[in-house]
Amino acid sequence: MRRGGIQEEMGVDNDVLRQAPLFSALDDESMAALHASMSETKLRRGDVLFHEGDSGDKLYVVLDGKVKLGRTSSDGRENLLAIMGPGQMFGELSLFDPGPRSATVTAVTDATFASLSHEDLLKWLDGRPVVARGLLAQLAGRLRKANDVVADLVFSDVPGRVAKALLDLADRFGRTADDGVHVHHDLTQEELAQLVGASRETVNKALADFAQRGWIKLEARAVVLLDTVRLARRAR
Amino acid sequence: MRRGGIQEEMGVDNDVLRQAPLFSALDDESMAALHASMSETKLRRGDVLFHEGDSGDKLYVVLDGKVKLGRTSSDGRENLLAIMGPGQMFGELSLFDPGPRSATVTAVTDATFASLSHEDLLKWLDGRPVVARGLLAQLAGRLRKANDVVADLVFSDVPGRVAKALLDLADRFGRTADDGVHVHHDLTQEELAQLVGASRETVNKALADFAQRGWIKLEARAVVLLDTVRLARRAR
DNA sequence: CACTCGATGTGACTTATGGCACGGATAGGA
DNA sequence: TCCTATCCGTGCCATAAGTCACATCGAGTG
Numbered sequence: 273m274r275r276g277g278i279q280e281e282m283g284v285d286n287d288v289l290r291q292a293p294l295f296s297a298l299d300d301e302s303m304a305a306l307h308a309s310m311s312e313t314k315l316r317r318g319d320v321l322f323h324e325g326d327s328g329d330k331l332y333v334v335l336d337g338k339v340k341l342g343r344t345s346s347d348g349r350e351n352l353l354a355i356m357g358p359g360q361m362f363g364e365l366s367l368f369d370p371g372p373r374s375a376t377v378t379a380v381t382d383a384t385f386a387s388l389s390h391e392d393l394l395k396w397l398d399g400r401p402v403v404a405r406g407l408l409a410q411l412a413g414r415l416r417k418a419n420d421v422v423a424d425l426v427f428s429d430v431p432g433r434v435a436k437a438l439l440d441l442a443d444r445f446g447r448t449a450d451d452g453v454h455v456h457h458d459l460t461q462e463e464l465a466q467l468v469g470a471s472r473e474t475v476n477k478a479l480a481d482f483a484q485r486g487w488i489k490l491e492a493r494a495v496v497l498l499d500t501v502r503l504a505r506r507a508r
Numbered sequence: 509m510r511r512g513g514i515q516e517e518m519g520v521d522n523d524v525l526r527q528a529p530l531f532s533a534l535d536d537e538s539m540a541a542l543h544a545s546m547s548e549t550k551l552r553r554g555d556v557l558f559h560e561g562d563s564g565d566k567l568y569v570v571l572d573g574k575v576k577l578g579r580t581s582s583d584g585r586e587n588l589l590a591i592m593g594p595g596q597m598f599g600e601l602s603l604f605d606p607g608p609r610s611a612t613v614t615a616v617t618d619a620t621f622a623s624l625s626h627e628d629l630l631k632w633l634d635g636r637p638v639v640a641r642g643l644l645a646q647l648a649g650r651l652r653k654a655n656d657v658v659a660d661l662v663f664s665d666v667p668g669r670v671a672k673a674l675l676d677l678a679d680r681f682g683r684t685a686d687d688g689v690h691v692h693h694d695l696t697q698e699e700l701a702q703l704v705g706a707s708r709e710t711v712n713k714a715l716a717d718f719a720q721r722g723w724i725k726l727e728a729r730a731v732v733l734l735d736t737v738r739l740a741r742r743a744r
Numbered sequence: 745c746a747c748t749c750g751a752t753g754t755g756a757c758t759t760a761t762g763g764c765a766c767g768g769a770t771a772g773g774a
Numbered sequence: 775t776c777c778t779a780t781c782c783g784t785g786c787c788a789t790a791a792g793t794c795a796c797a798t799c800g801a802g803t804g
Contacts, residue, residue: 343655345663346744353655368641369648374655397637404640405604405630411647412605418654419579419589419610425661426705427581429760460781469662471762476783492770492781508582666791696751707792712753728751728800 288335289386291359294406295333302400309392315339315379322363324376329390332363337383338445338458341375342466352467355380355459357444361410367393368411381458425469428507431478433468435507438488442497452489453497460493482506524571525622527595530642531569538636545628551575551615558599560612565626568599573619574681574694577611578702588703591616591695593680597646603629604647616694661705664743667714669704671743674724678733688725689733696729718742 289295295306312335315321322328324343334356341353341362353375356362365374367390388396397404424433438455446453459467465475479495482488487503489496497503525531531542548571551557558564560579570592577589577598589611592598601610603626624632633640660669674691682689695703701711715731718724723739725732733739 343659345659349663351659351662353658365648365652367648368644369652374652394641397640401634401637401640404633404637404644407644408604408640408647411644411651412601412603415647415651415654416601416605416610418651418658421658422589422654422661422705423579423581423587425658426587427585461783462781469658472782473763473784474761480783490782697753698751708752709754709793710791716753726752 288358289333292333292361293359294361294403294410297402297406302403305396306388309396310386310388313385313387315383315385317379317381319379321377321379321385322373324373326373327366328363328373329366329370330363330387331361331367331390331393332377332385332387333361334358335384335386338380339377339383340380340459340463340467341377343375350466351469352463355441355444355457355467363387364407364411366390380463430468430470430474431481432507433470434464434475434478435482435503437464437468438495438497439500439503439507442500446497451496451498453500454494455497456494458493524594525569528569528597529595530597530639530646533638533642538639541632542624545632546622546624549621549623551619551621553615553617555615557613557615557621558609560609562609563602564599564609565602565606566599566623567597567603567626567629568613568621568623569597570594571620571622574616575613575619576616576695576699576703577613579611586702587705588699591677591680591693591703599623600643600647602626616699666704666706666710667717668743669706670700670711670714671718671739673700673704674731674733675736675739675743678736682733687732687734689736690730691733692730694729 289303289307289310295303298306313321313332315337321332321339336358338355338357339362340355342350343353344350354362362377363373366372397407424436428436441457442453442455445457446455448454457464461476461479462472465472468475479488479490482503483490485502487497487499487506489498525539525543525546531539534542549557549568551573557568557575572594574591574593575598576591578586579589580586590598598613599609602608633643660672664672677693678689678691681693682691684690693700697712697715698708701708704711715724715726718739719726721738723733723735723742725734
């Protein structure tokens with residue numbers, strides 16, 4: 273929970289920004305303008321970028337590494353809304369729906385971000401309806417996903433949600449090899465549990481069960497998916 | 509589940525549209541333009557406007573009445589994402605994140621809507637960055653709410669979620685009187701249960717318990733909140 | 745009016761999951 | 775290198791909530 277090691281500097285690598293779906297379609301001129309108004313931030317694993325309840329109006333794009341967006345209940349339990357990797361954006365909520373940050377963002381690995389202030393974004397947005405639409409699409413996609421999560425919480429049991437989470441992580445961070453899909457998710461089982469809204473123990477048992485069936489192989493902060501078909505079947 | 513009784517006609521009452529947060533700040537010229545491209549739809553209680561999986565790219569604003577947005581799981585169970593009343597908007601997802609409708613919309617009471625096609629909206633959006641921002645704010649607010657729902661499902665028990673749902677319904681549809689806040693939510697307990705993601709029986713028991721404690725009074729498809737303070741305490 | 749059908753109450757039973765309590769493994773600092 | 779803090783694995787028990795099974799109620803309809 274320590275906060276520290278934050279460094280900022282101007283000037284951000286264009287190429288990585290292009291990875292962000294939101295910015296991928298920009299012409300060079302817009303890109304340069306964007307580029308100029310963004311600054312870079314670095315965090316080490318475990319560092320907190322901002323806390324739920326903080327004020328702040330910056331939008332961040334992950335350049336490298338992974339972060340978790342989490343919320344804490346009144347009695348201290350934690351729940352993860354999402355894991356974000358390179359090219360993904362977060363912090364937009366406070367931009368358009370002013371108010372305190374709705375989640376705490378913590379680096380899951382060492383990570384670097386590009387950030388853009390509310391003011392700069394709006395200035396930069398006005399002349400470019402294409403980008404506005406991109407943002408709308410982005411938010412709409414996130415909303416759709418959030419609704420799916422709700423449905424999963426209501427309809428699926430814990431093993432089902434774990435299976436789904438593994439497949440999702442594999443989709444975004446997995447590398448396919450001969451022996452299966454290697455997924456270095458960098459999450460502890462505790463964090464995985466918070467992501468699917470269950471206790472560490474139950475998630476552990478679900479994972480052990482999948483492993484015993486030969487569907488996955490467990491590694492340190494990683495898994496290898498051996499039978500995605502059965503996993504997917506278990507997920508629905 | 510019958511689909512029917514849908515009527516469309518052009519020309520929509522301006523005043524009701526002004527209720528929609530999204531359109532409230534428009535100048536008369538924009539309002540007229542908007543007005544011209546919208547058409548009106550009426551439904552009777554129980555009628556379905558569209559089903560999950562349907563194609564369709566219209567945005568709707570509730571003019572009068574209430575609808576439920578719901579999804580059905582593979583094994584037929586149902587879950588409600590939201591109840592929408594006058595001034596509220598839905599169907600935006602398929603606008604910005606193209607794809608089939610992600611929920612089924614059913615009238616909970618007789619209801620009328622104004623609708624706007626994707627095409628018309630975009631045309632109308634381009635010159636008006638203010639509206640784009642309004643839409644972004646709207647979506648951001650919805651996303652924030654969806655995240656809250658997720659947190660509730662993870663952290664709260666069923667009575668807690670029921671209490672929260674009652675307070676939320678009261679906020680949006682309640683009328684304060686001497687003997688408490690009257691809330692004609694028009695939902696059966698079954699629907700209420702689907703809204704909070706629980707079984708009808710448990711919701712019924714939670715309600716009975718609240719009533720027995722004197723916090724609420726139960727009526728047909730309505731409740732009177734007698735002690736919002738304790739309800740709120742139970743909710744968190 | 746009687747009759748239905750949907751909605752509502754409420755108990756008994758079952759089950760998934762949370763919480764506790766450990767022991768063992770591991771890895772990152774001193 | 776050792777040592778300490780985390781993380782991981784797993785059994786046991788308590789419990790919230792789902793399911794089943796009814797009784798009841800009430801509003802419309804013939």
